[in-house]
Amino acid sequence: MTPTALPGAFLNRRAERTDRLVGAVQRQGALAVLALVVLISLFAFPDFRSWDNAATILVAAAPPMLIALGMTFVIITGGIDLSVGSLYVLGGVLAAWASQYGFVAAFAVPLLVCAVIGLVNGVLIAYTAMAPFIVTLATLLGARGLMRALSNEGSTTYLVQNDAFRSLGTGSLFGIGCQVWLVAVVVLIGMVLLGRTRFGNSVYAVGGSEDAAGLMGIRVPRTKIAVYLLSGLLAGLAGSVNAAKLGSGVTVLGAGMELDAIAAVVIGGTLLTGGAGTIGGTVAGVLLLGVIQNLINQVGNVNSNWQQVISGTFLALVVVAQIYLVRMRRGPS
Amino acid sequence: MTTARRNTGWLPRYGVYGAIALLLAFNIVFTPNFLTGSNLRIQLIQVAPVVIVALGMALVIGTEGIDLSVGAVMALAAALIPLYLGYGVTGAILVSLLAGVVVGLINGTLVAKVGLQPIVATLALFVGGRGLAVVISEGKLKDVRNEQLIHLGSGDLFGIPVLVWIAALLVLVVAFVIRRTVFGRRLLAVGGNRPAAELAGLPVQRVLITVYVLCAVLASIAGLLSVARIQSSDASSVGLLIELSAITAVVVGGTPLTGGRVRVLGTVAGALLMQLVLATMIKHNLPPSTAEMVQAIIILVAVYAARERKTR
Numbered sequence: 001m002t003p004t005a006l007p008g009a010f011l012n013r014r015a016e017r018t019d020r021l022v023g024a025v026q027r028q029g030a031l032a033v034l035a036l037v038v039l040i041s042l043f044a045f046p047d048f049r050s051w052d053n054a055a056t057i058l059v060a061a062a063p064p065m066l067i068a069l070g071m072t073f074v075i076i077t078g079g080i081d082l083s084v085g086s087l088y089v090l091g092g093v094l095a096a097w098a099s100q101y102g103f104v105a106a107f108a109v110p111l112l113v114c115a116v117i118g119l120v121n122g123v124l125i126a127y128t129a130m131a132p133f134i135v136t137l138a139t140l141l142g143a144r145g146l147m148r149a150l151s152n153e154g155s156t157t158y159l160v161q162n163d164a165f166r167s168l169g170t171g172s173l174f175g176i177g178c179q180v181w182l183v184a185v186v187v188l189i190g191m192v193l194l195g196r197t198r199f200g201n202s203v204y205a206v207g208g209s210e211d212a213a214g215l216m217g218i219r220v221p222r223t224k225i226a227v228y229l230l231s232g233l234l235a236g237l238a239g240s241v242n243a244a245k246l247g248s249g250v251t252v253l254g255a256g257m258e259l260d261a262i263a264a265v266v267i268g269g270t271l272l273t274g275g276a277g278t279i280g281g282t283v284a285g286v287l288l289l290g291v292i293q294n295l296i297n298q299v300g301n302v303n304s305n306w307q308q309v310i311s312g313t314f315l316a317l318v319v320v321a322q323i324y325l326v327r328m329r330r331g332p333s
Numbered sequence: 334m335t336t337a338r339r340n341t342g343w344l345p346r347y348g349v350y351g352a353i354a355l356l357l358a359f360n361i362v363f364t365p366n367f368l369t370g371s372n373l374r375i376q377l378i379q380v381a382p383v384v385i386v387a388l389g390m391a392l393v394i395g396t397e398g399i400d401l402s403v404g405a406v407m408a409l410a411a412a413l414i415p416l417y418l419g420y421g422v423t424g425a426i427l428v429s430l431l432a433g434v435v436v437g438l439i440n441g442t443l444v445a446k447v448g449l450q451p452i453v454a455t456l457a458l459f460v461g462g463r464g465l466a467v468v469i470s471e472g473k474l475k476d477v478r479n480e481q482l483i484h485l486g487s488g489d490l491f492g493i494p495v496l497v498w499i500a501a502l503l504v505l506v507v508a509f510v511i512r513r514t515v516f517g518r519r520l521l522a523v524g525g526n527r528p529a530a531e532l533a534g535l536p537v538q539r540v541l542i543t544v545y546v547l548c549a550v551l552a553s554i555a556g557l558l559s560v561a562r563i564q565s566s567d568a569s570s571v572g573l574l575i576e577l578s579a580i581t582a583v584v585v586g587g588t589p590l591t592g593g594r595v596r597v598l599g600t601v602a603g604a605l606l607m608q609l610v611l612a613t614m615i616k617h618n619l620p621p622s623t624a625e626m627v628q629a630i631i632i633l634v635a636v637y638a639a640r641e642r643k644t645r
Contacts, residue, residue: 080452130636131590133399133452137577138632145625153620259460262453272453305467312461316443319453 022328029321030268030284037291045298051175053294059177059245061290063088065283066183066238068261068268069190070231072282075265076194077227078207078274079132083121084235085257086143087114089250091239093147096158096249099165106165106244110236117143118232122225136228140258151249158249169244179241186237191279203227207274263315264289271322346587348638349602356609364616374494378562380608381500382407382555384601386575387582388507389548391600394583395511396524396544397592398444398451403552403579405462406436407572410556412470415477415566422481426557433553434546436462441542459576466568474567477560486561496558503551508597520544525593581607581628585635607631 025032041048067084074081091110098109117139124135151157160166171178194200202223205213214220243249268285270277289311296307360367386403393400410429417425436458443454477483488495511517519540522530531537552572560566584590585606586599607628614624 124633128637130633134580134584134590134632134636137580138629138636140629141577141625141632142629145622145629148622148625149620153622259456262456263460266453272450305464305472308464309461309468312457312459312464315460316454316457319449319457320443320447323447323449 018328022325025325028269028281029318030281030288034284034288034291037288037295041291041295041298045295047298048295055172055176055180057287057290057294058180060293061286062177062179062183062245063238063242064257064260064264064290065286066186066234066241067257068264068282068286069187069279070234071258071261071265072268072270072277072279073190073194073203073227074132074231075262075270075272076203076207076274076277077224078210079125079224079227080136080262080272081121081228081231082133082136082258083117083139083143084231084261085259086140086147087117087232087235088239088242088257090114090117090143090147090150091236092243092246093151093158093239093249094236095165095240095243096160097150099158099160099162099243103162103164106160106162107237107240110240111233114236114239115229115233118229118235119225121232122228125228126221126224160243160247160249165244166247169241169247177245179245182241186234187279187283194279199223199226204275207276209275260289260311263311266315266322267318269322271326272319346596346599348635349586349599349606353602353606353609356606356613360609360613360616364613367616376608376612377497378494380604381494381496382559382572383575383578383582383608384500384604385503385555385558386552386572387579387586387600387604388503388597389551390576390579391583391586391588391595391597392507392511392520392544393451393548394580394588394590395520395592395595396541397527397590398541398544399580399590400440400455400545400548401452401576402436402440402455402458402462403548403555404572404575405459405466406433406549406552407556407559407575408463408466408568409433409436409469410553411560411566411571412466412568414482414557414560415475416469418477418479418482422479425482429553429557430550433549433551436553437546437549438542440549441545444545445538445541463568470566470568472569474565476565478564482561483564484561486558486564496562499554499558503554504597504601511595511597516540516543521593521595523592524595578604578607581632585631587635590636603635 047053067088071081071084091114094110094113095106099106121132121136121139124130125132160169168178168182173181194203202213202218205216205218206220206223210220213223264285265277265282266272266285267288268278268281268283270281292310292314293307296310366372386407390400390403409432413429413432414425417428440451440455440458443449443457444451447454485495485499490498511520519530519535522533522535523537523540527537555575556571559571582603583600584603586596586601586603588594588596588599610627610631611621611624614627615621
């Protein structure tokens with residue numbers, strides 16, 4: 001491969017080995033840090049070491065996990081979806097409102113509305129050449145307006161009026177909350193979709209090089225639309241899961257949720273330039289942020305706003321490290 | 334992408350002025366008490382911080398970047414003011430401006446030297462900056478009772494609020510910098526075509542870092558003026574979501590997101606238009622939720638009209 005006259009095989013093999021090592025760090029870094037943090041806190045914090053606490057972390061991580069899952073697909077195509085925070089709140093309010101019409105409605109209404117907004121995102125991005133971040137910024141505003149209109153400018157809080165729906169949020173199976181099982185199933189489906197299907201391959205192809213994907217015969221617009229639709233759908237699902245947990249459609253949550261999701265995806269090793277990333281990494285990223293939050297709560301008298309400072313610093317460190325890892329892989333050219 | 338690049342239509346260039354004229358005409362006819370001094374005064378005072386932040390944002394967008402951290406910078410500036418008022422107004426203002434410089438240096442270094450995408454580089458401080466501001470202010474709302482500072486926020490000069498004078502002055506300065514200085518030309522060159530600017534020997538990294546510092550300093554000015562106006566400092570609410578308003582103002586004003594061009598007057602007009610839309614709706618008893626949805630549509634129309642046509 002190398003045009004210069006290097007002493008052949010030896011150097012080549014060494015370069016290959018560094019390459020593989022760097023790649024592994026980039027892909028599994030979040031998992032390694034997560035394992036390390038969990039290990040340390042198992043010894044350092046006695047309160048951390050309990051099933052209850054583990055279940056708490058998982059339940060708290062359930063909605064962010066869904067949002068980050070959708071965001072992973074979007075970011076792998078090289079896009080970004082800023083509207084998910086608003087859709088999450090909108091989904092929660094819609095689920096609580098629709099629960100009066102039964103269990104199915106409490107899921108169907110938010111999923112449908114959020115999917116339609118995701119579809120609008122996708123169509124605008126795929127067919128008009130507008131930047132994803134500005135389109136989803138506009139739908140962020142639009143969805144928030146819709147949510148406020150539904151809740152009489154945020155003054156009405158709808159209560160969940162369906163016991164079956166409510167029990168999804170409060171009940172548990174084998175000691176772990178029902179919503180965690182639901183999220184686990186959705187994440188597994190997502191993994192199969194991204195890793196084992198034709199759709200998954202075209203997502204990577206579009207993110208790697210849109211022009212090349214188009215020339216290969218991949219339907220680029222259709223892939224993009226599907227990805228934003230999926231992201232909207234999952235944000236709506238996250239909202240309704242959260243409404244089931246809280247028992248009401250809370251109108252003030254969800255600001256900055258999109259940025260947490262982006263942070264988790266990036267920490268999980270997905271490149272913002274598109275074309276590379278895994279759902280396993282995103283899962284590790286979400287859990288890592290969740291564990292850090294949990295630890296900050298454990299320490300107690302630490303100001304909870306440090307959480308944001310730590311996440312921000314962490315995010316910066318990870319992205320900078322990623323950039324250098326990518327450069328090492330590509331060689332010093 | 335050669336000659337068709339600058340081939341944008343009249344709508345993105347002059348649409349915003351037409352829309353303002355239409356809305357003004359509508360209001361003069363249909364809104365009672367619209368043309369009173371007190372109403373115009375309130376509108377201008379409310380729009381001033383957005384204009385100041387949007388000026389910095391326009392500069393950053395001119396380099397094909399984006400700065401999400403402006404709201405966090407406003408919060409930081411607001412949190413620092415009450416802490417250092419003991420050293421006098423000048424000291425407190427200098428400290429909060431210094432905070433802006435530091436944030437700008439971090440953003441600029443991440444973008445220019447490390448090579449991060451602007452949206453990610455500034456995301457880190459968007460997340461962490463406000464948290465830090467709330468930590469600094471211990472999560473408390475603090476009253477500000479310094480006479481000089483309050484004069485900045487609610488005083489008058491020749492019958493026009495000091496706040497508005499400051500915003501107008503900054504608009505003139507930024508317009509001058511863009512049109513008449515070497516730095517301004519370099520900024521546009523970097524935004525228009527970064528590799529070409531590098532090959533032409535421009536100090537690309539230095540220009541980028543300076544732009545992010547300027548943006549953050551403008552945001553901290555907006556932050557301290559907000560404190561002066563409200564006469565209290567609440568780090569958890571100052572400048573919340575202002576990055577959205579600023580980006581909206583810039584985009585509606587006809588500055589393309591693809592860089593290489595900055596429309597300073599358009600940006601001011603964009604901010605005025607959004608304020609006017611909001612005011613019109615409030616005065617006609619439409620709820621803020623409708624206003625938000627209308628804003629969303631205005632952003633989409635503006636970006637759609639201004640998007641660069643692909644030449645294939």
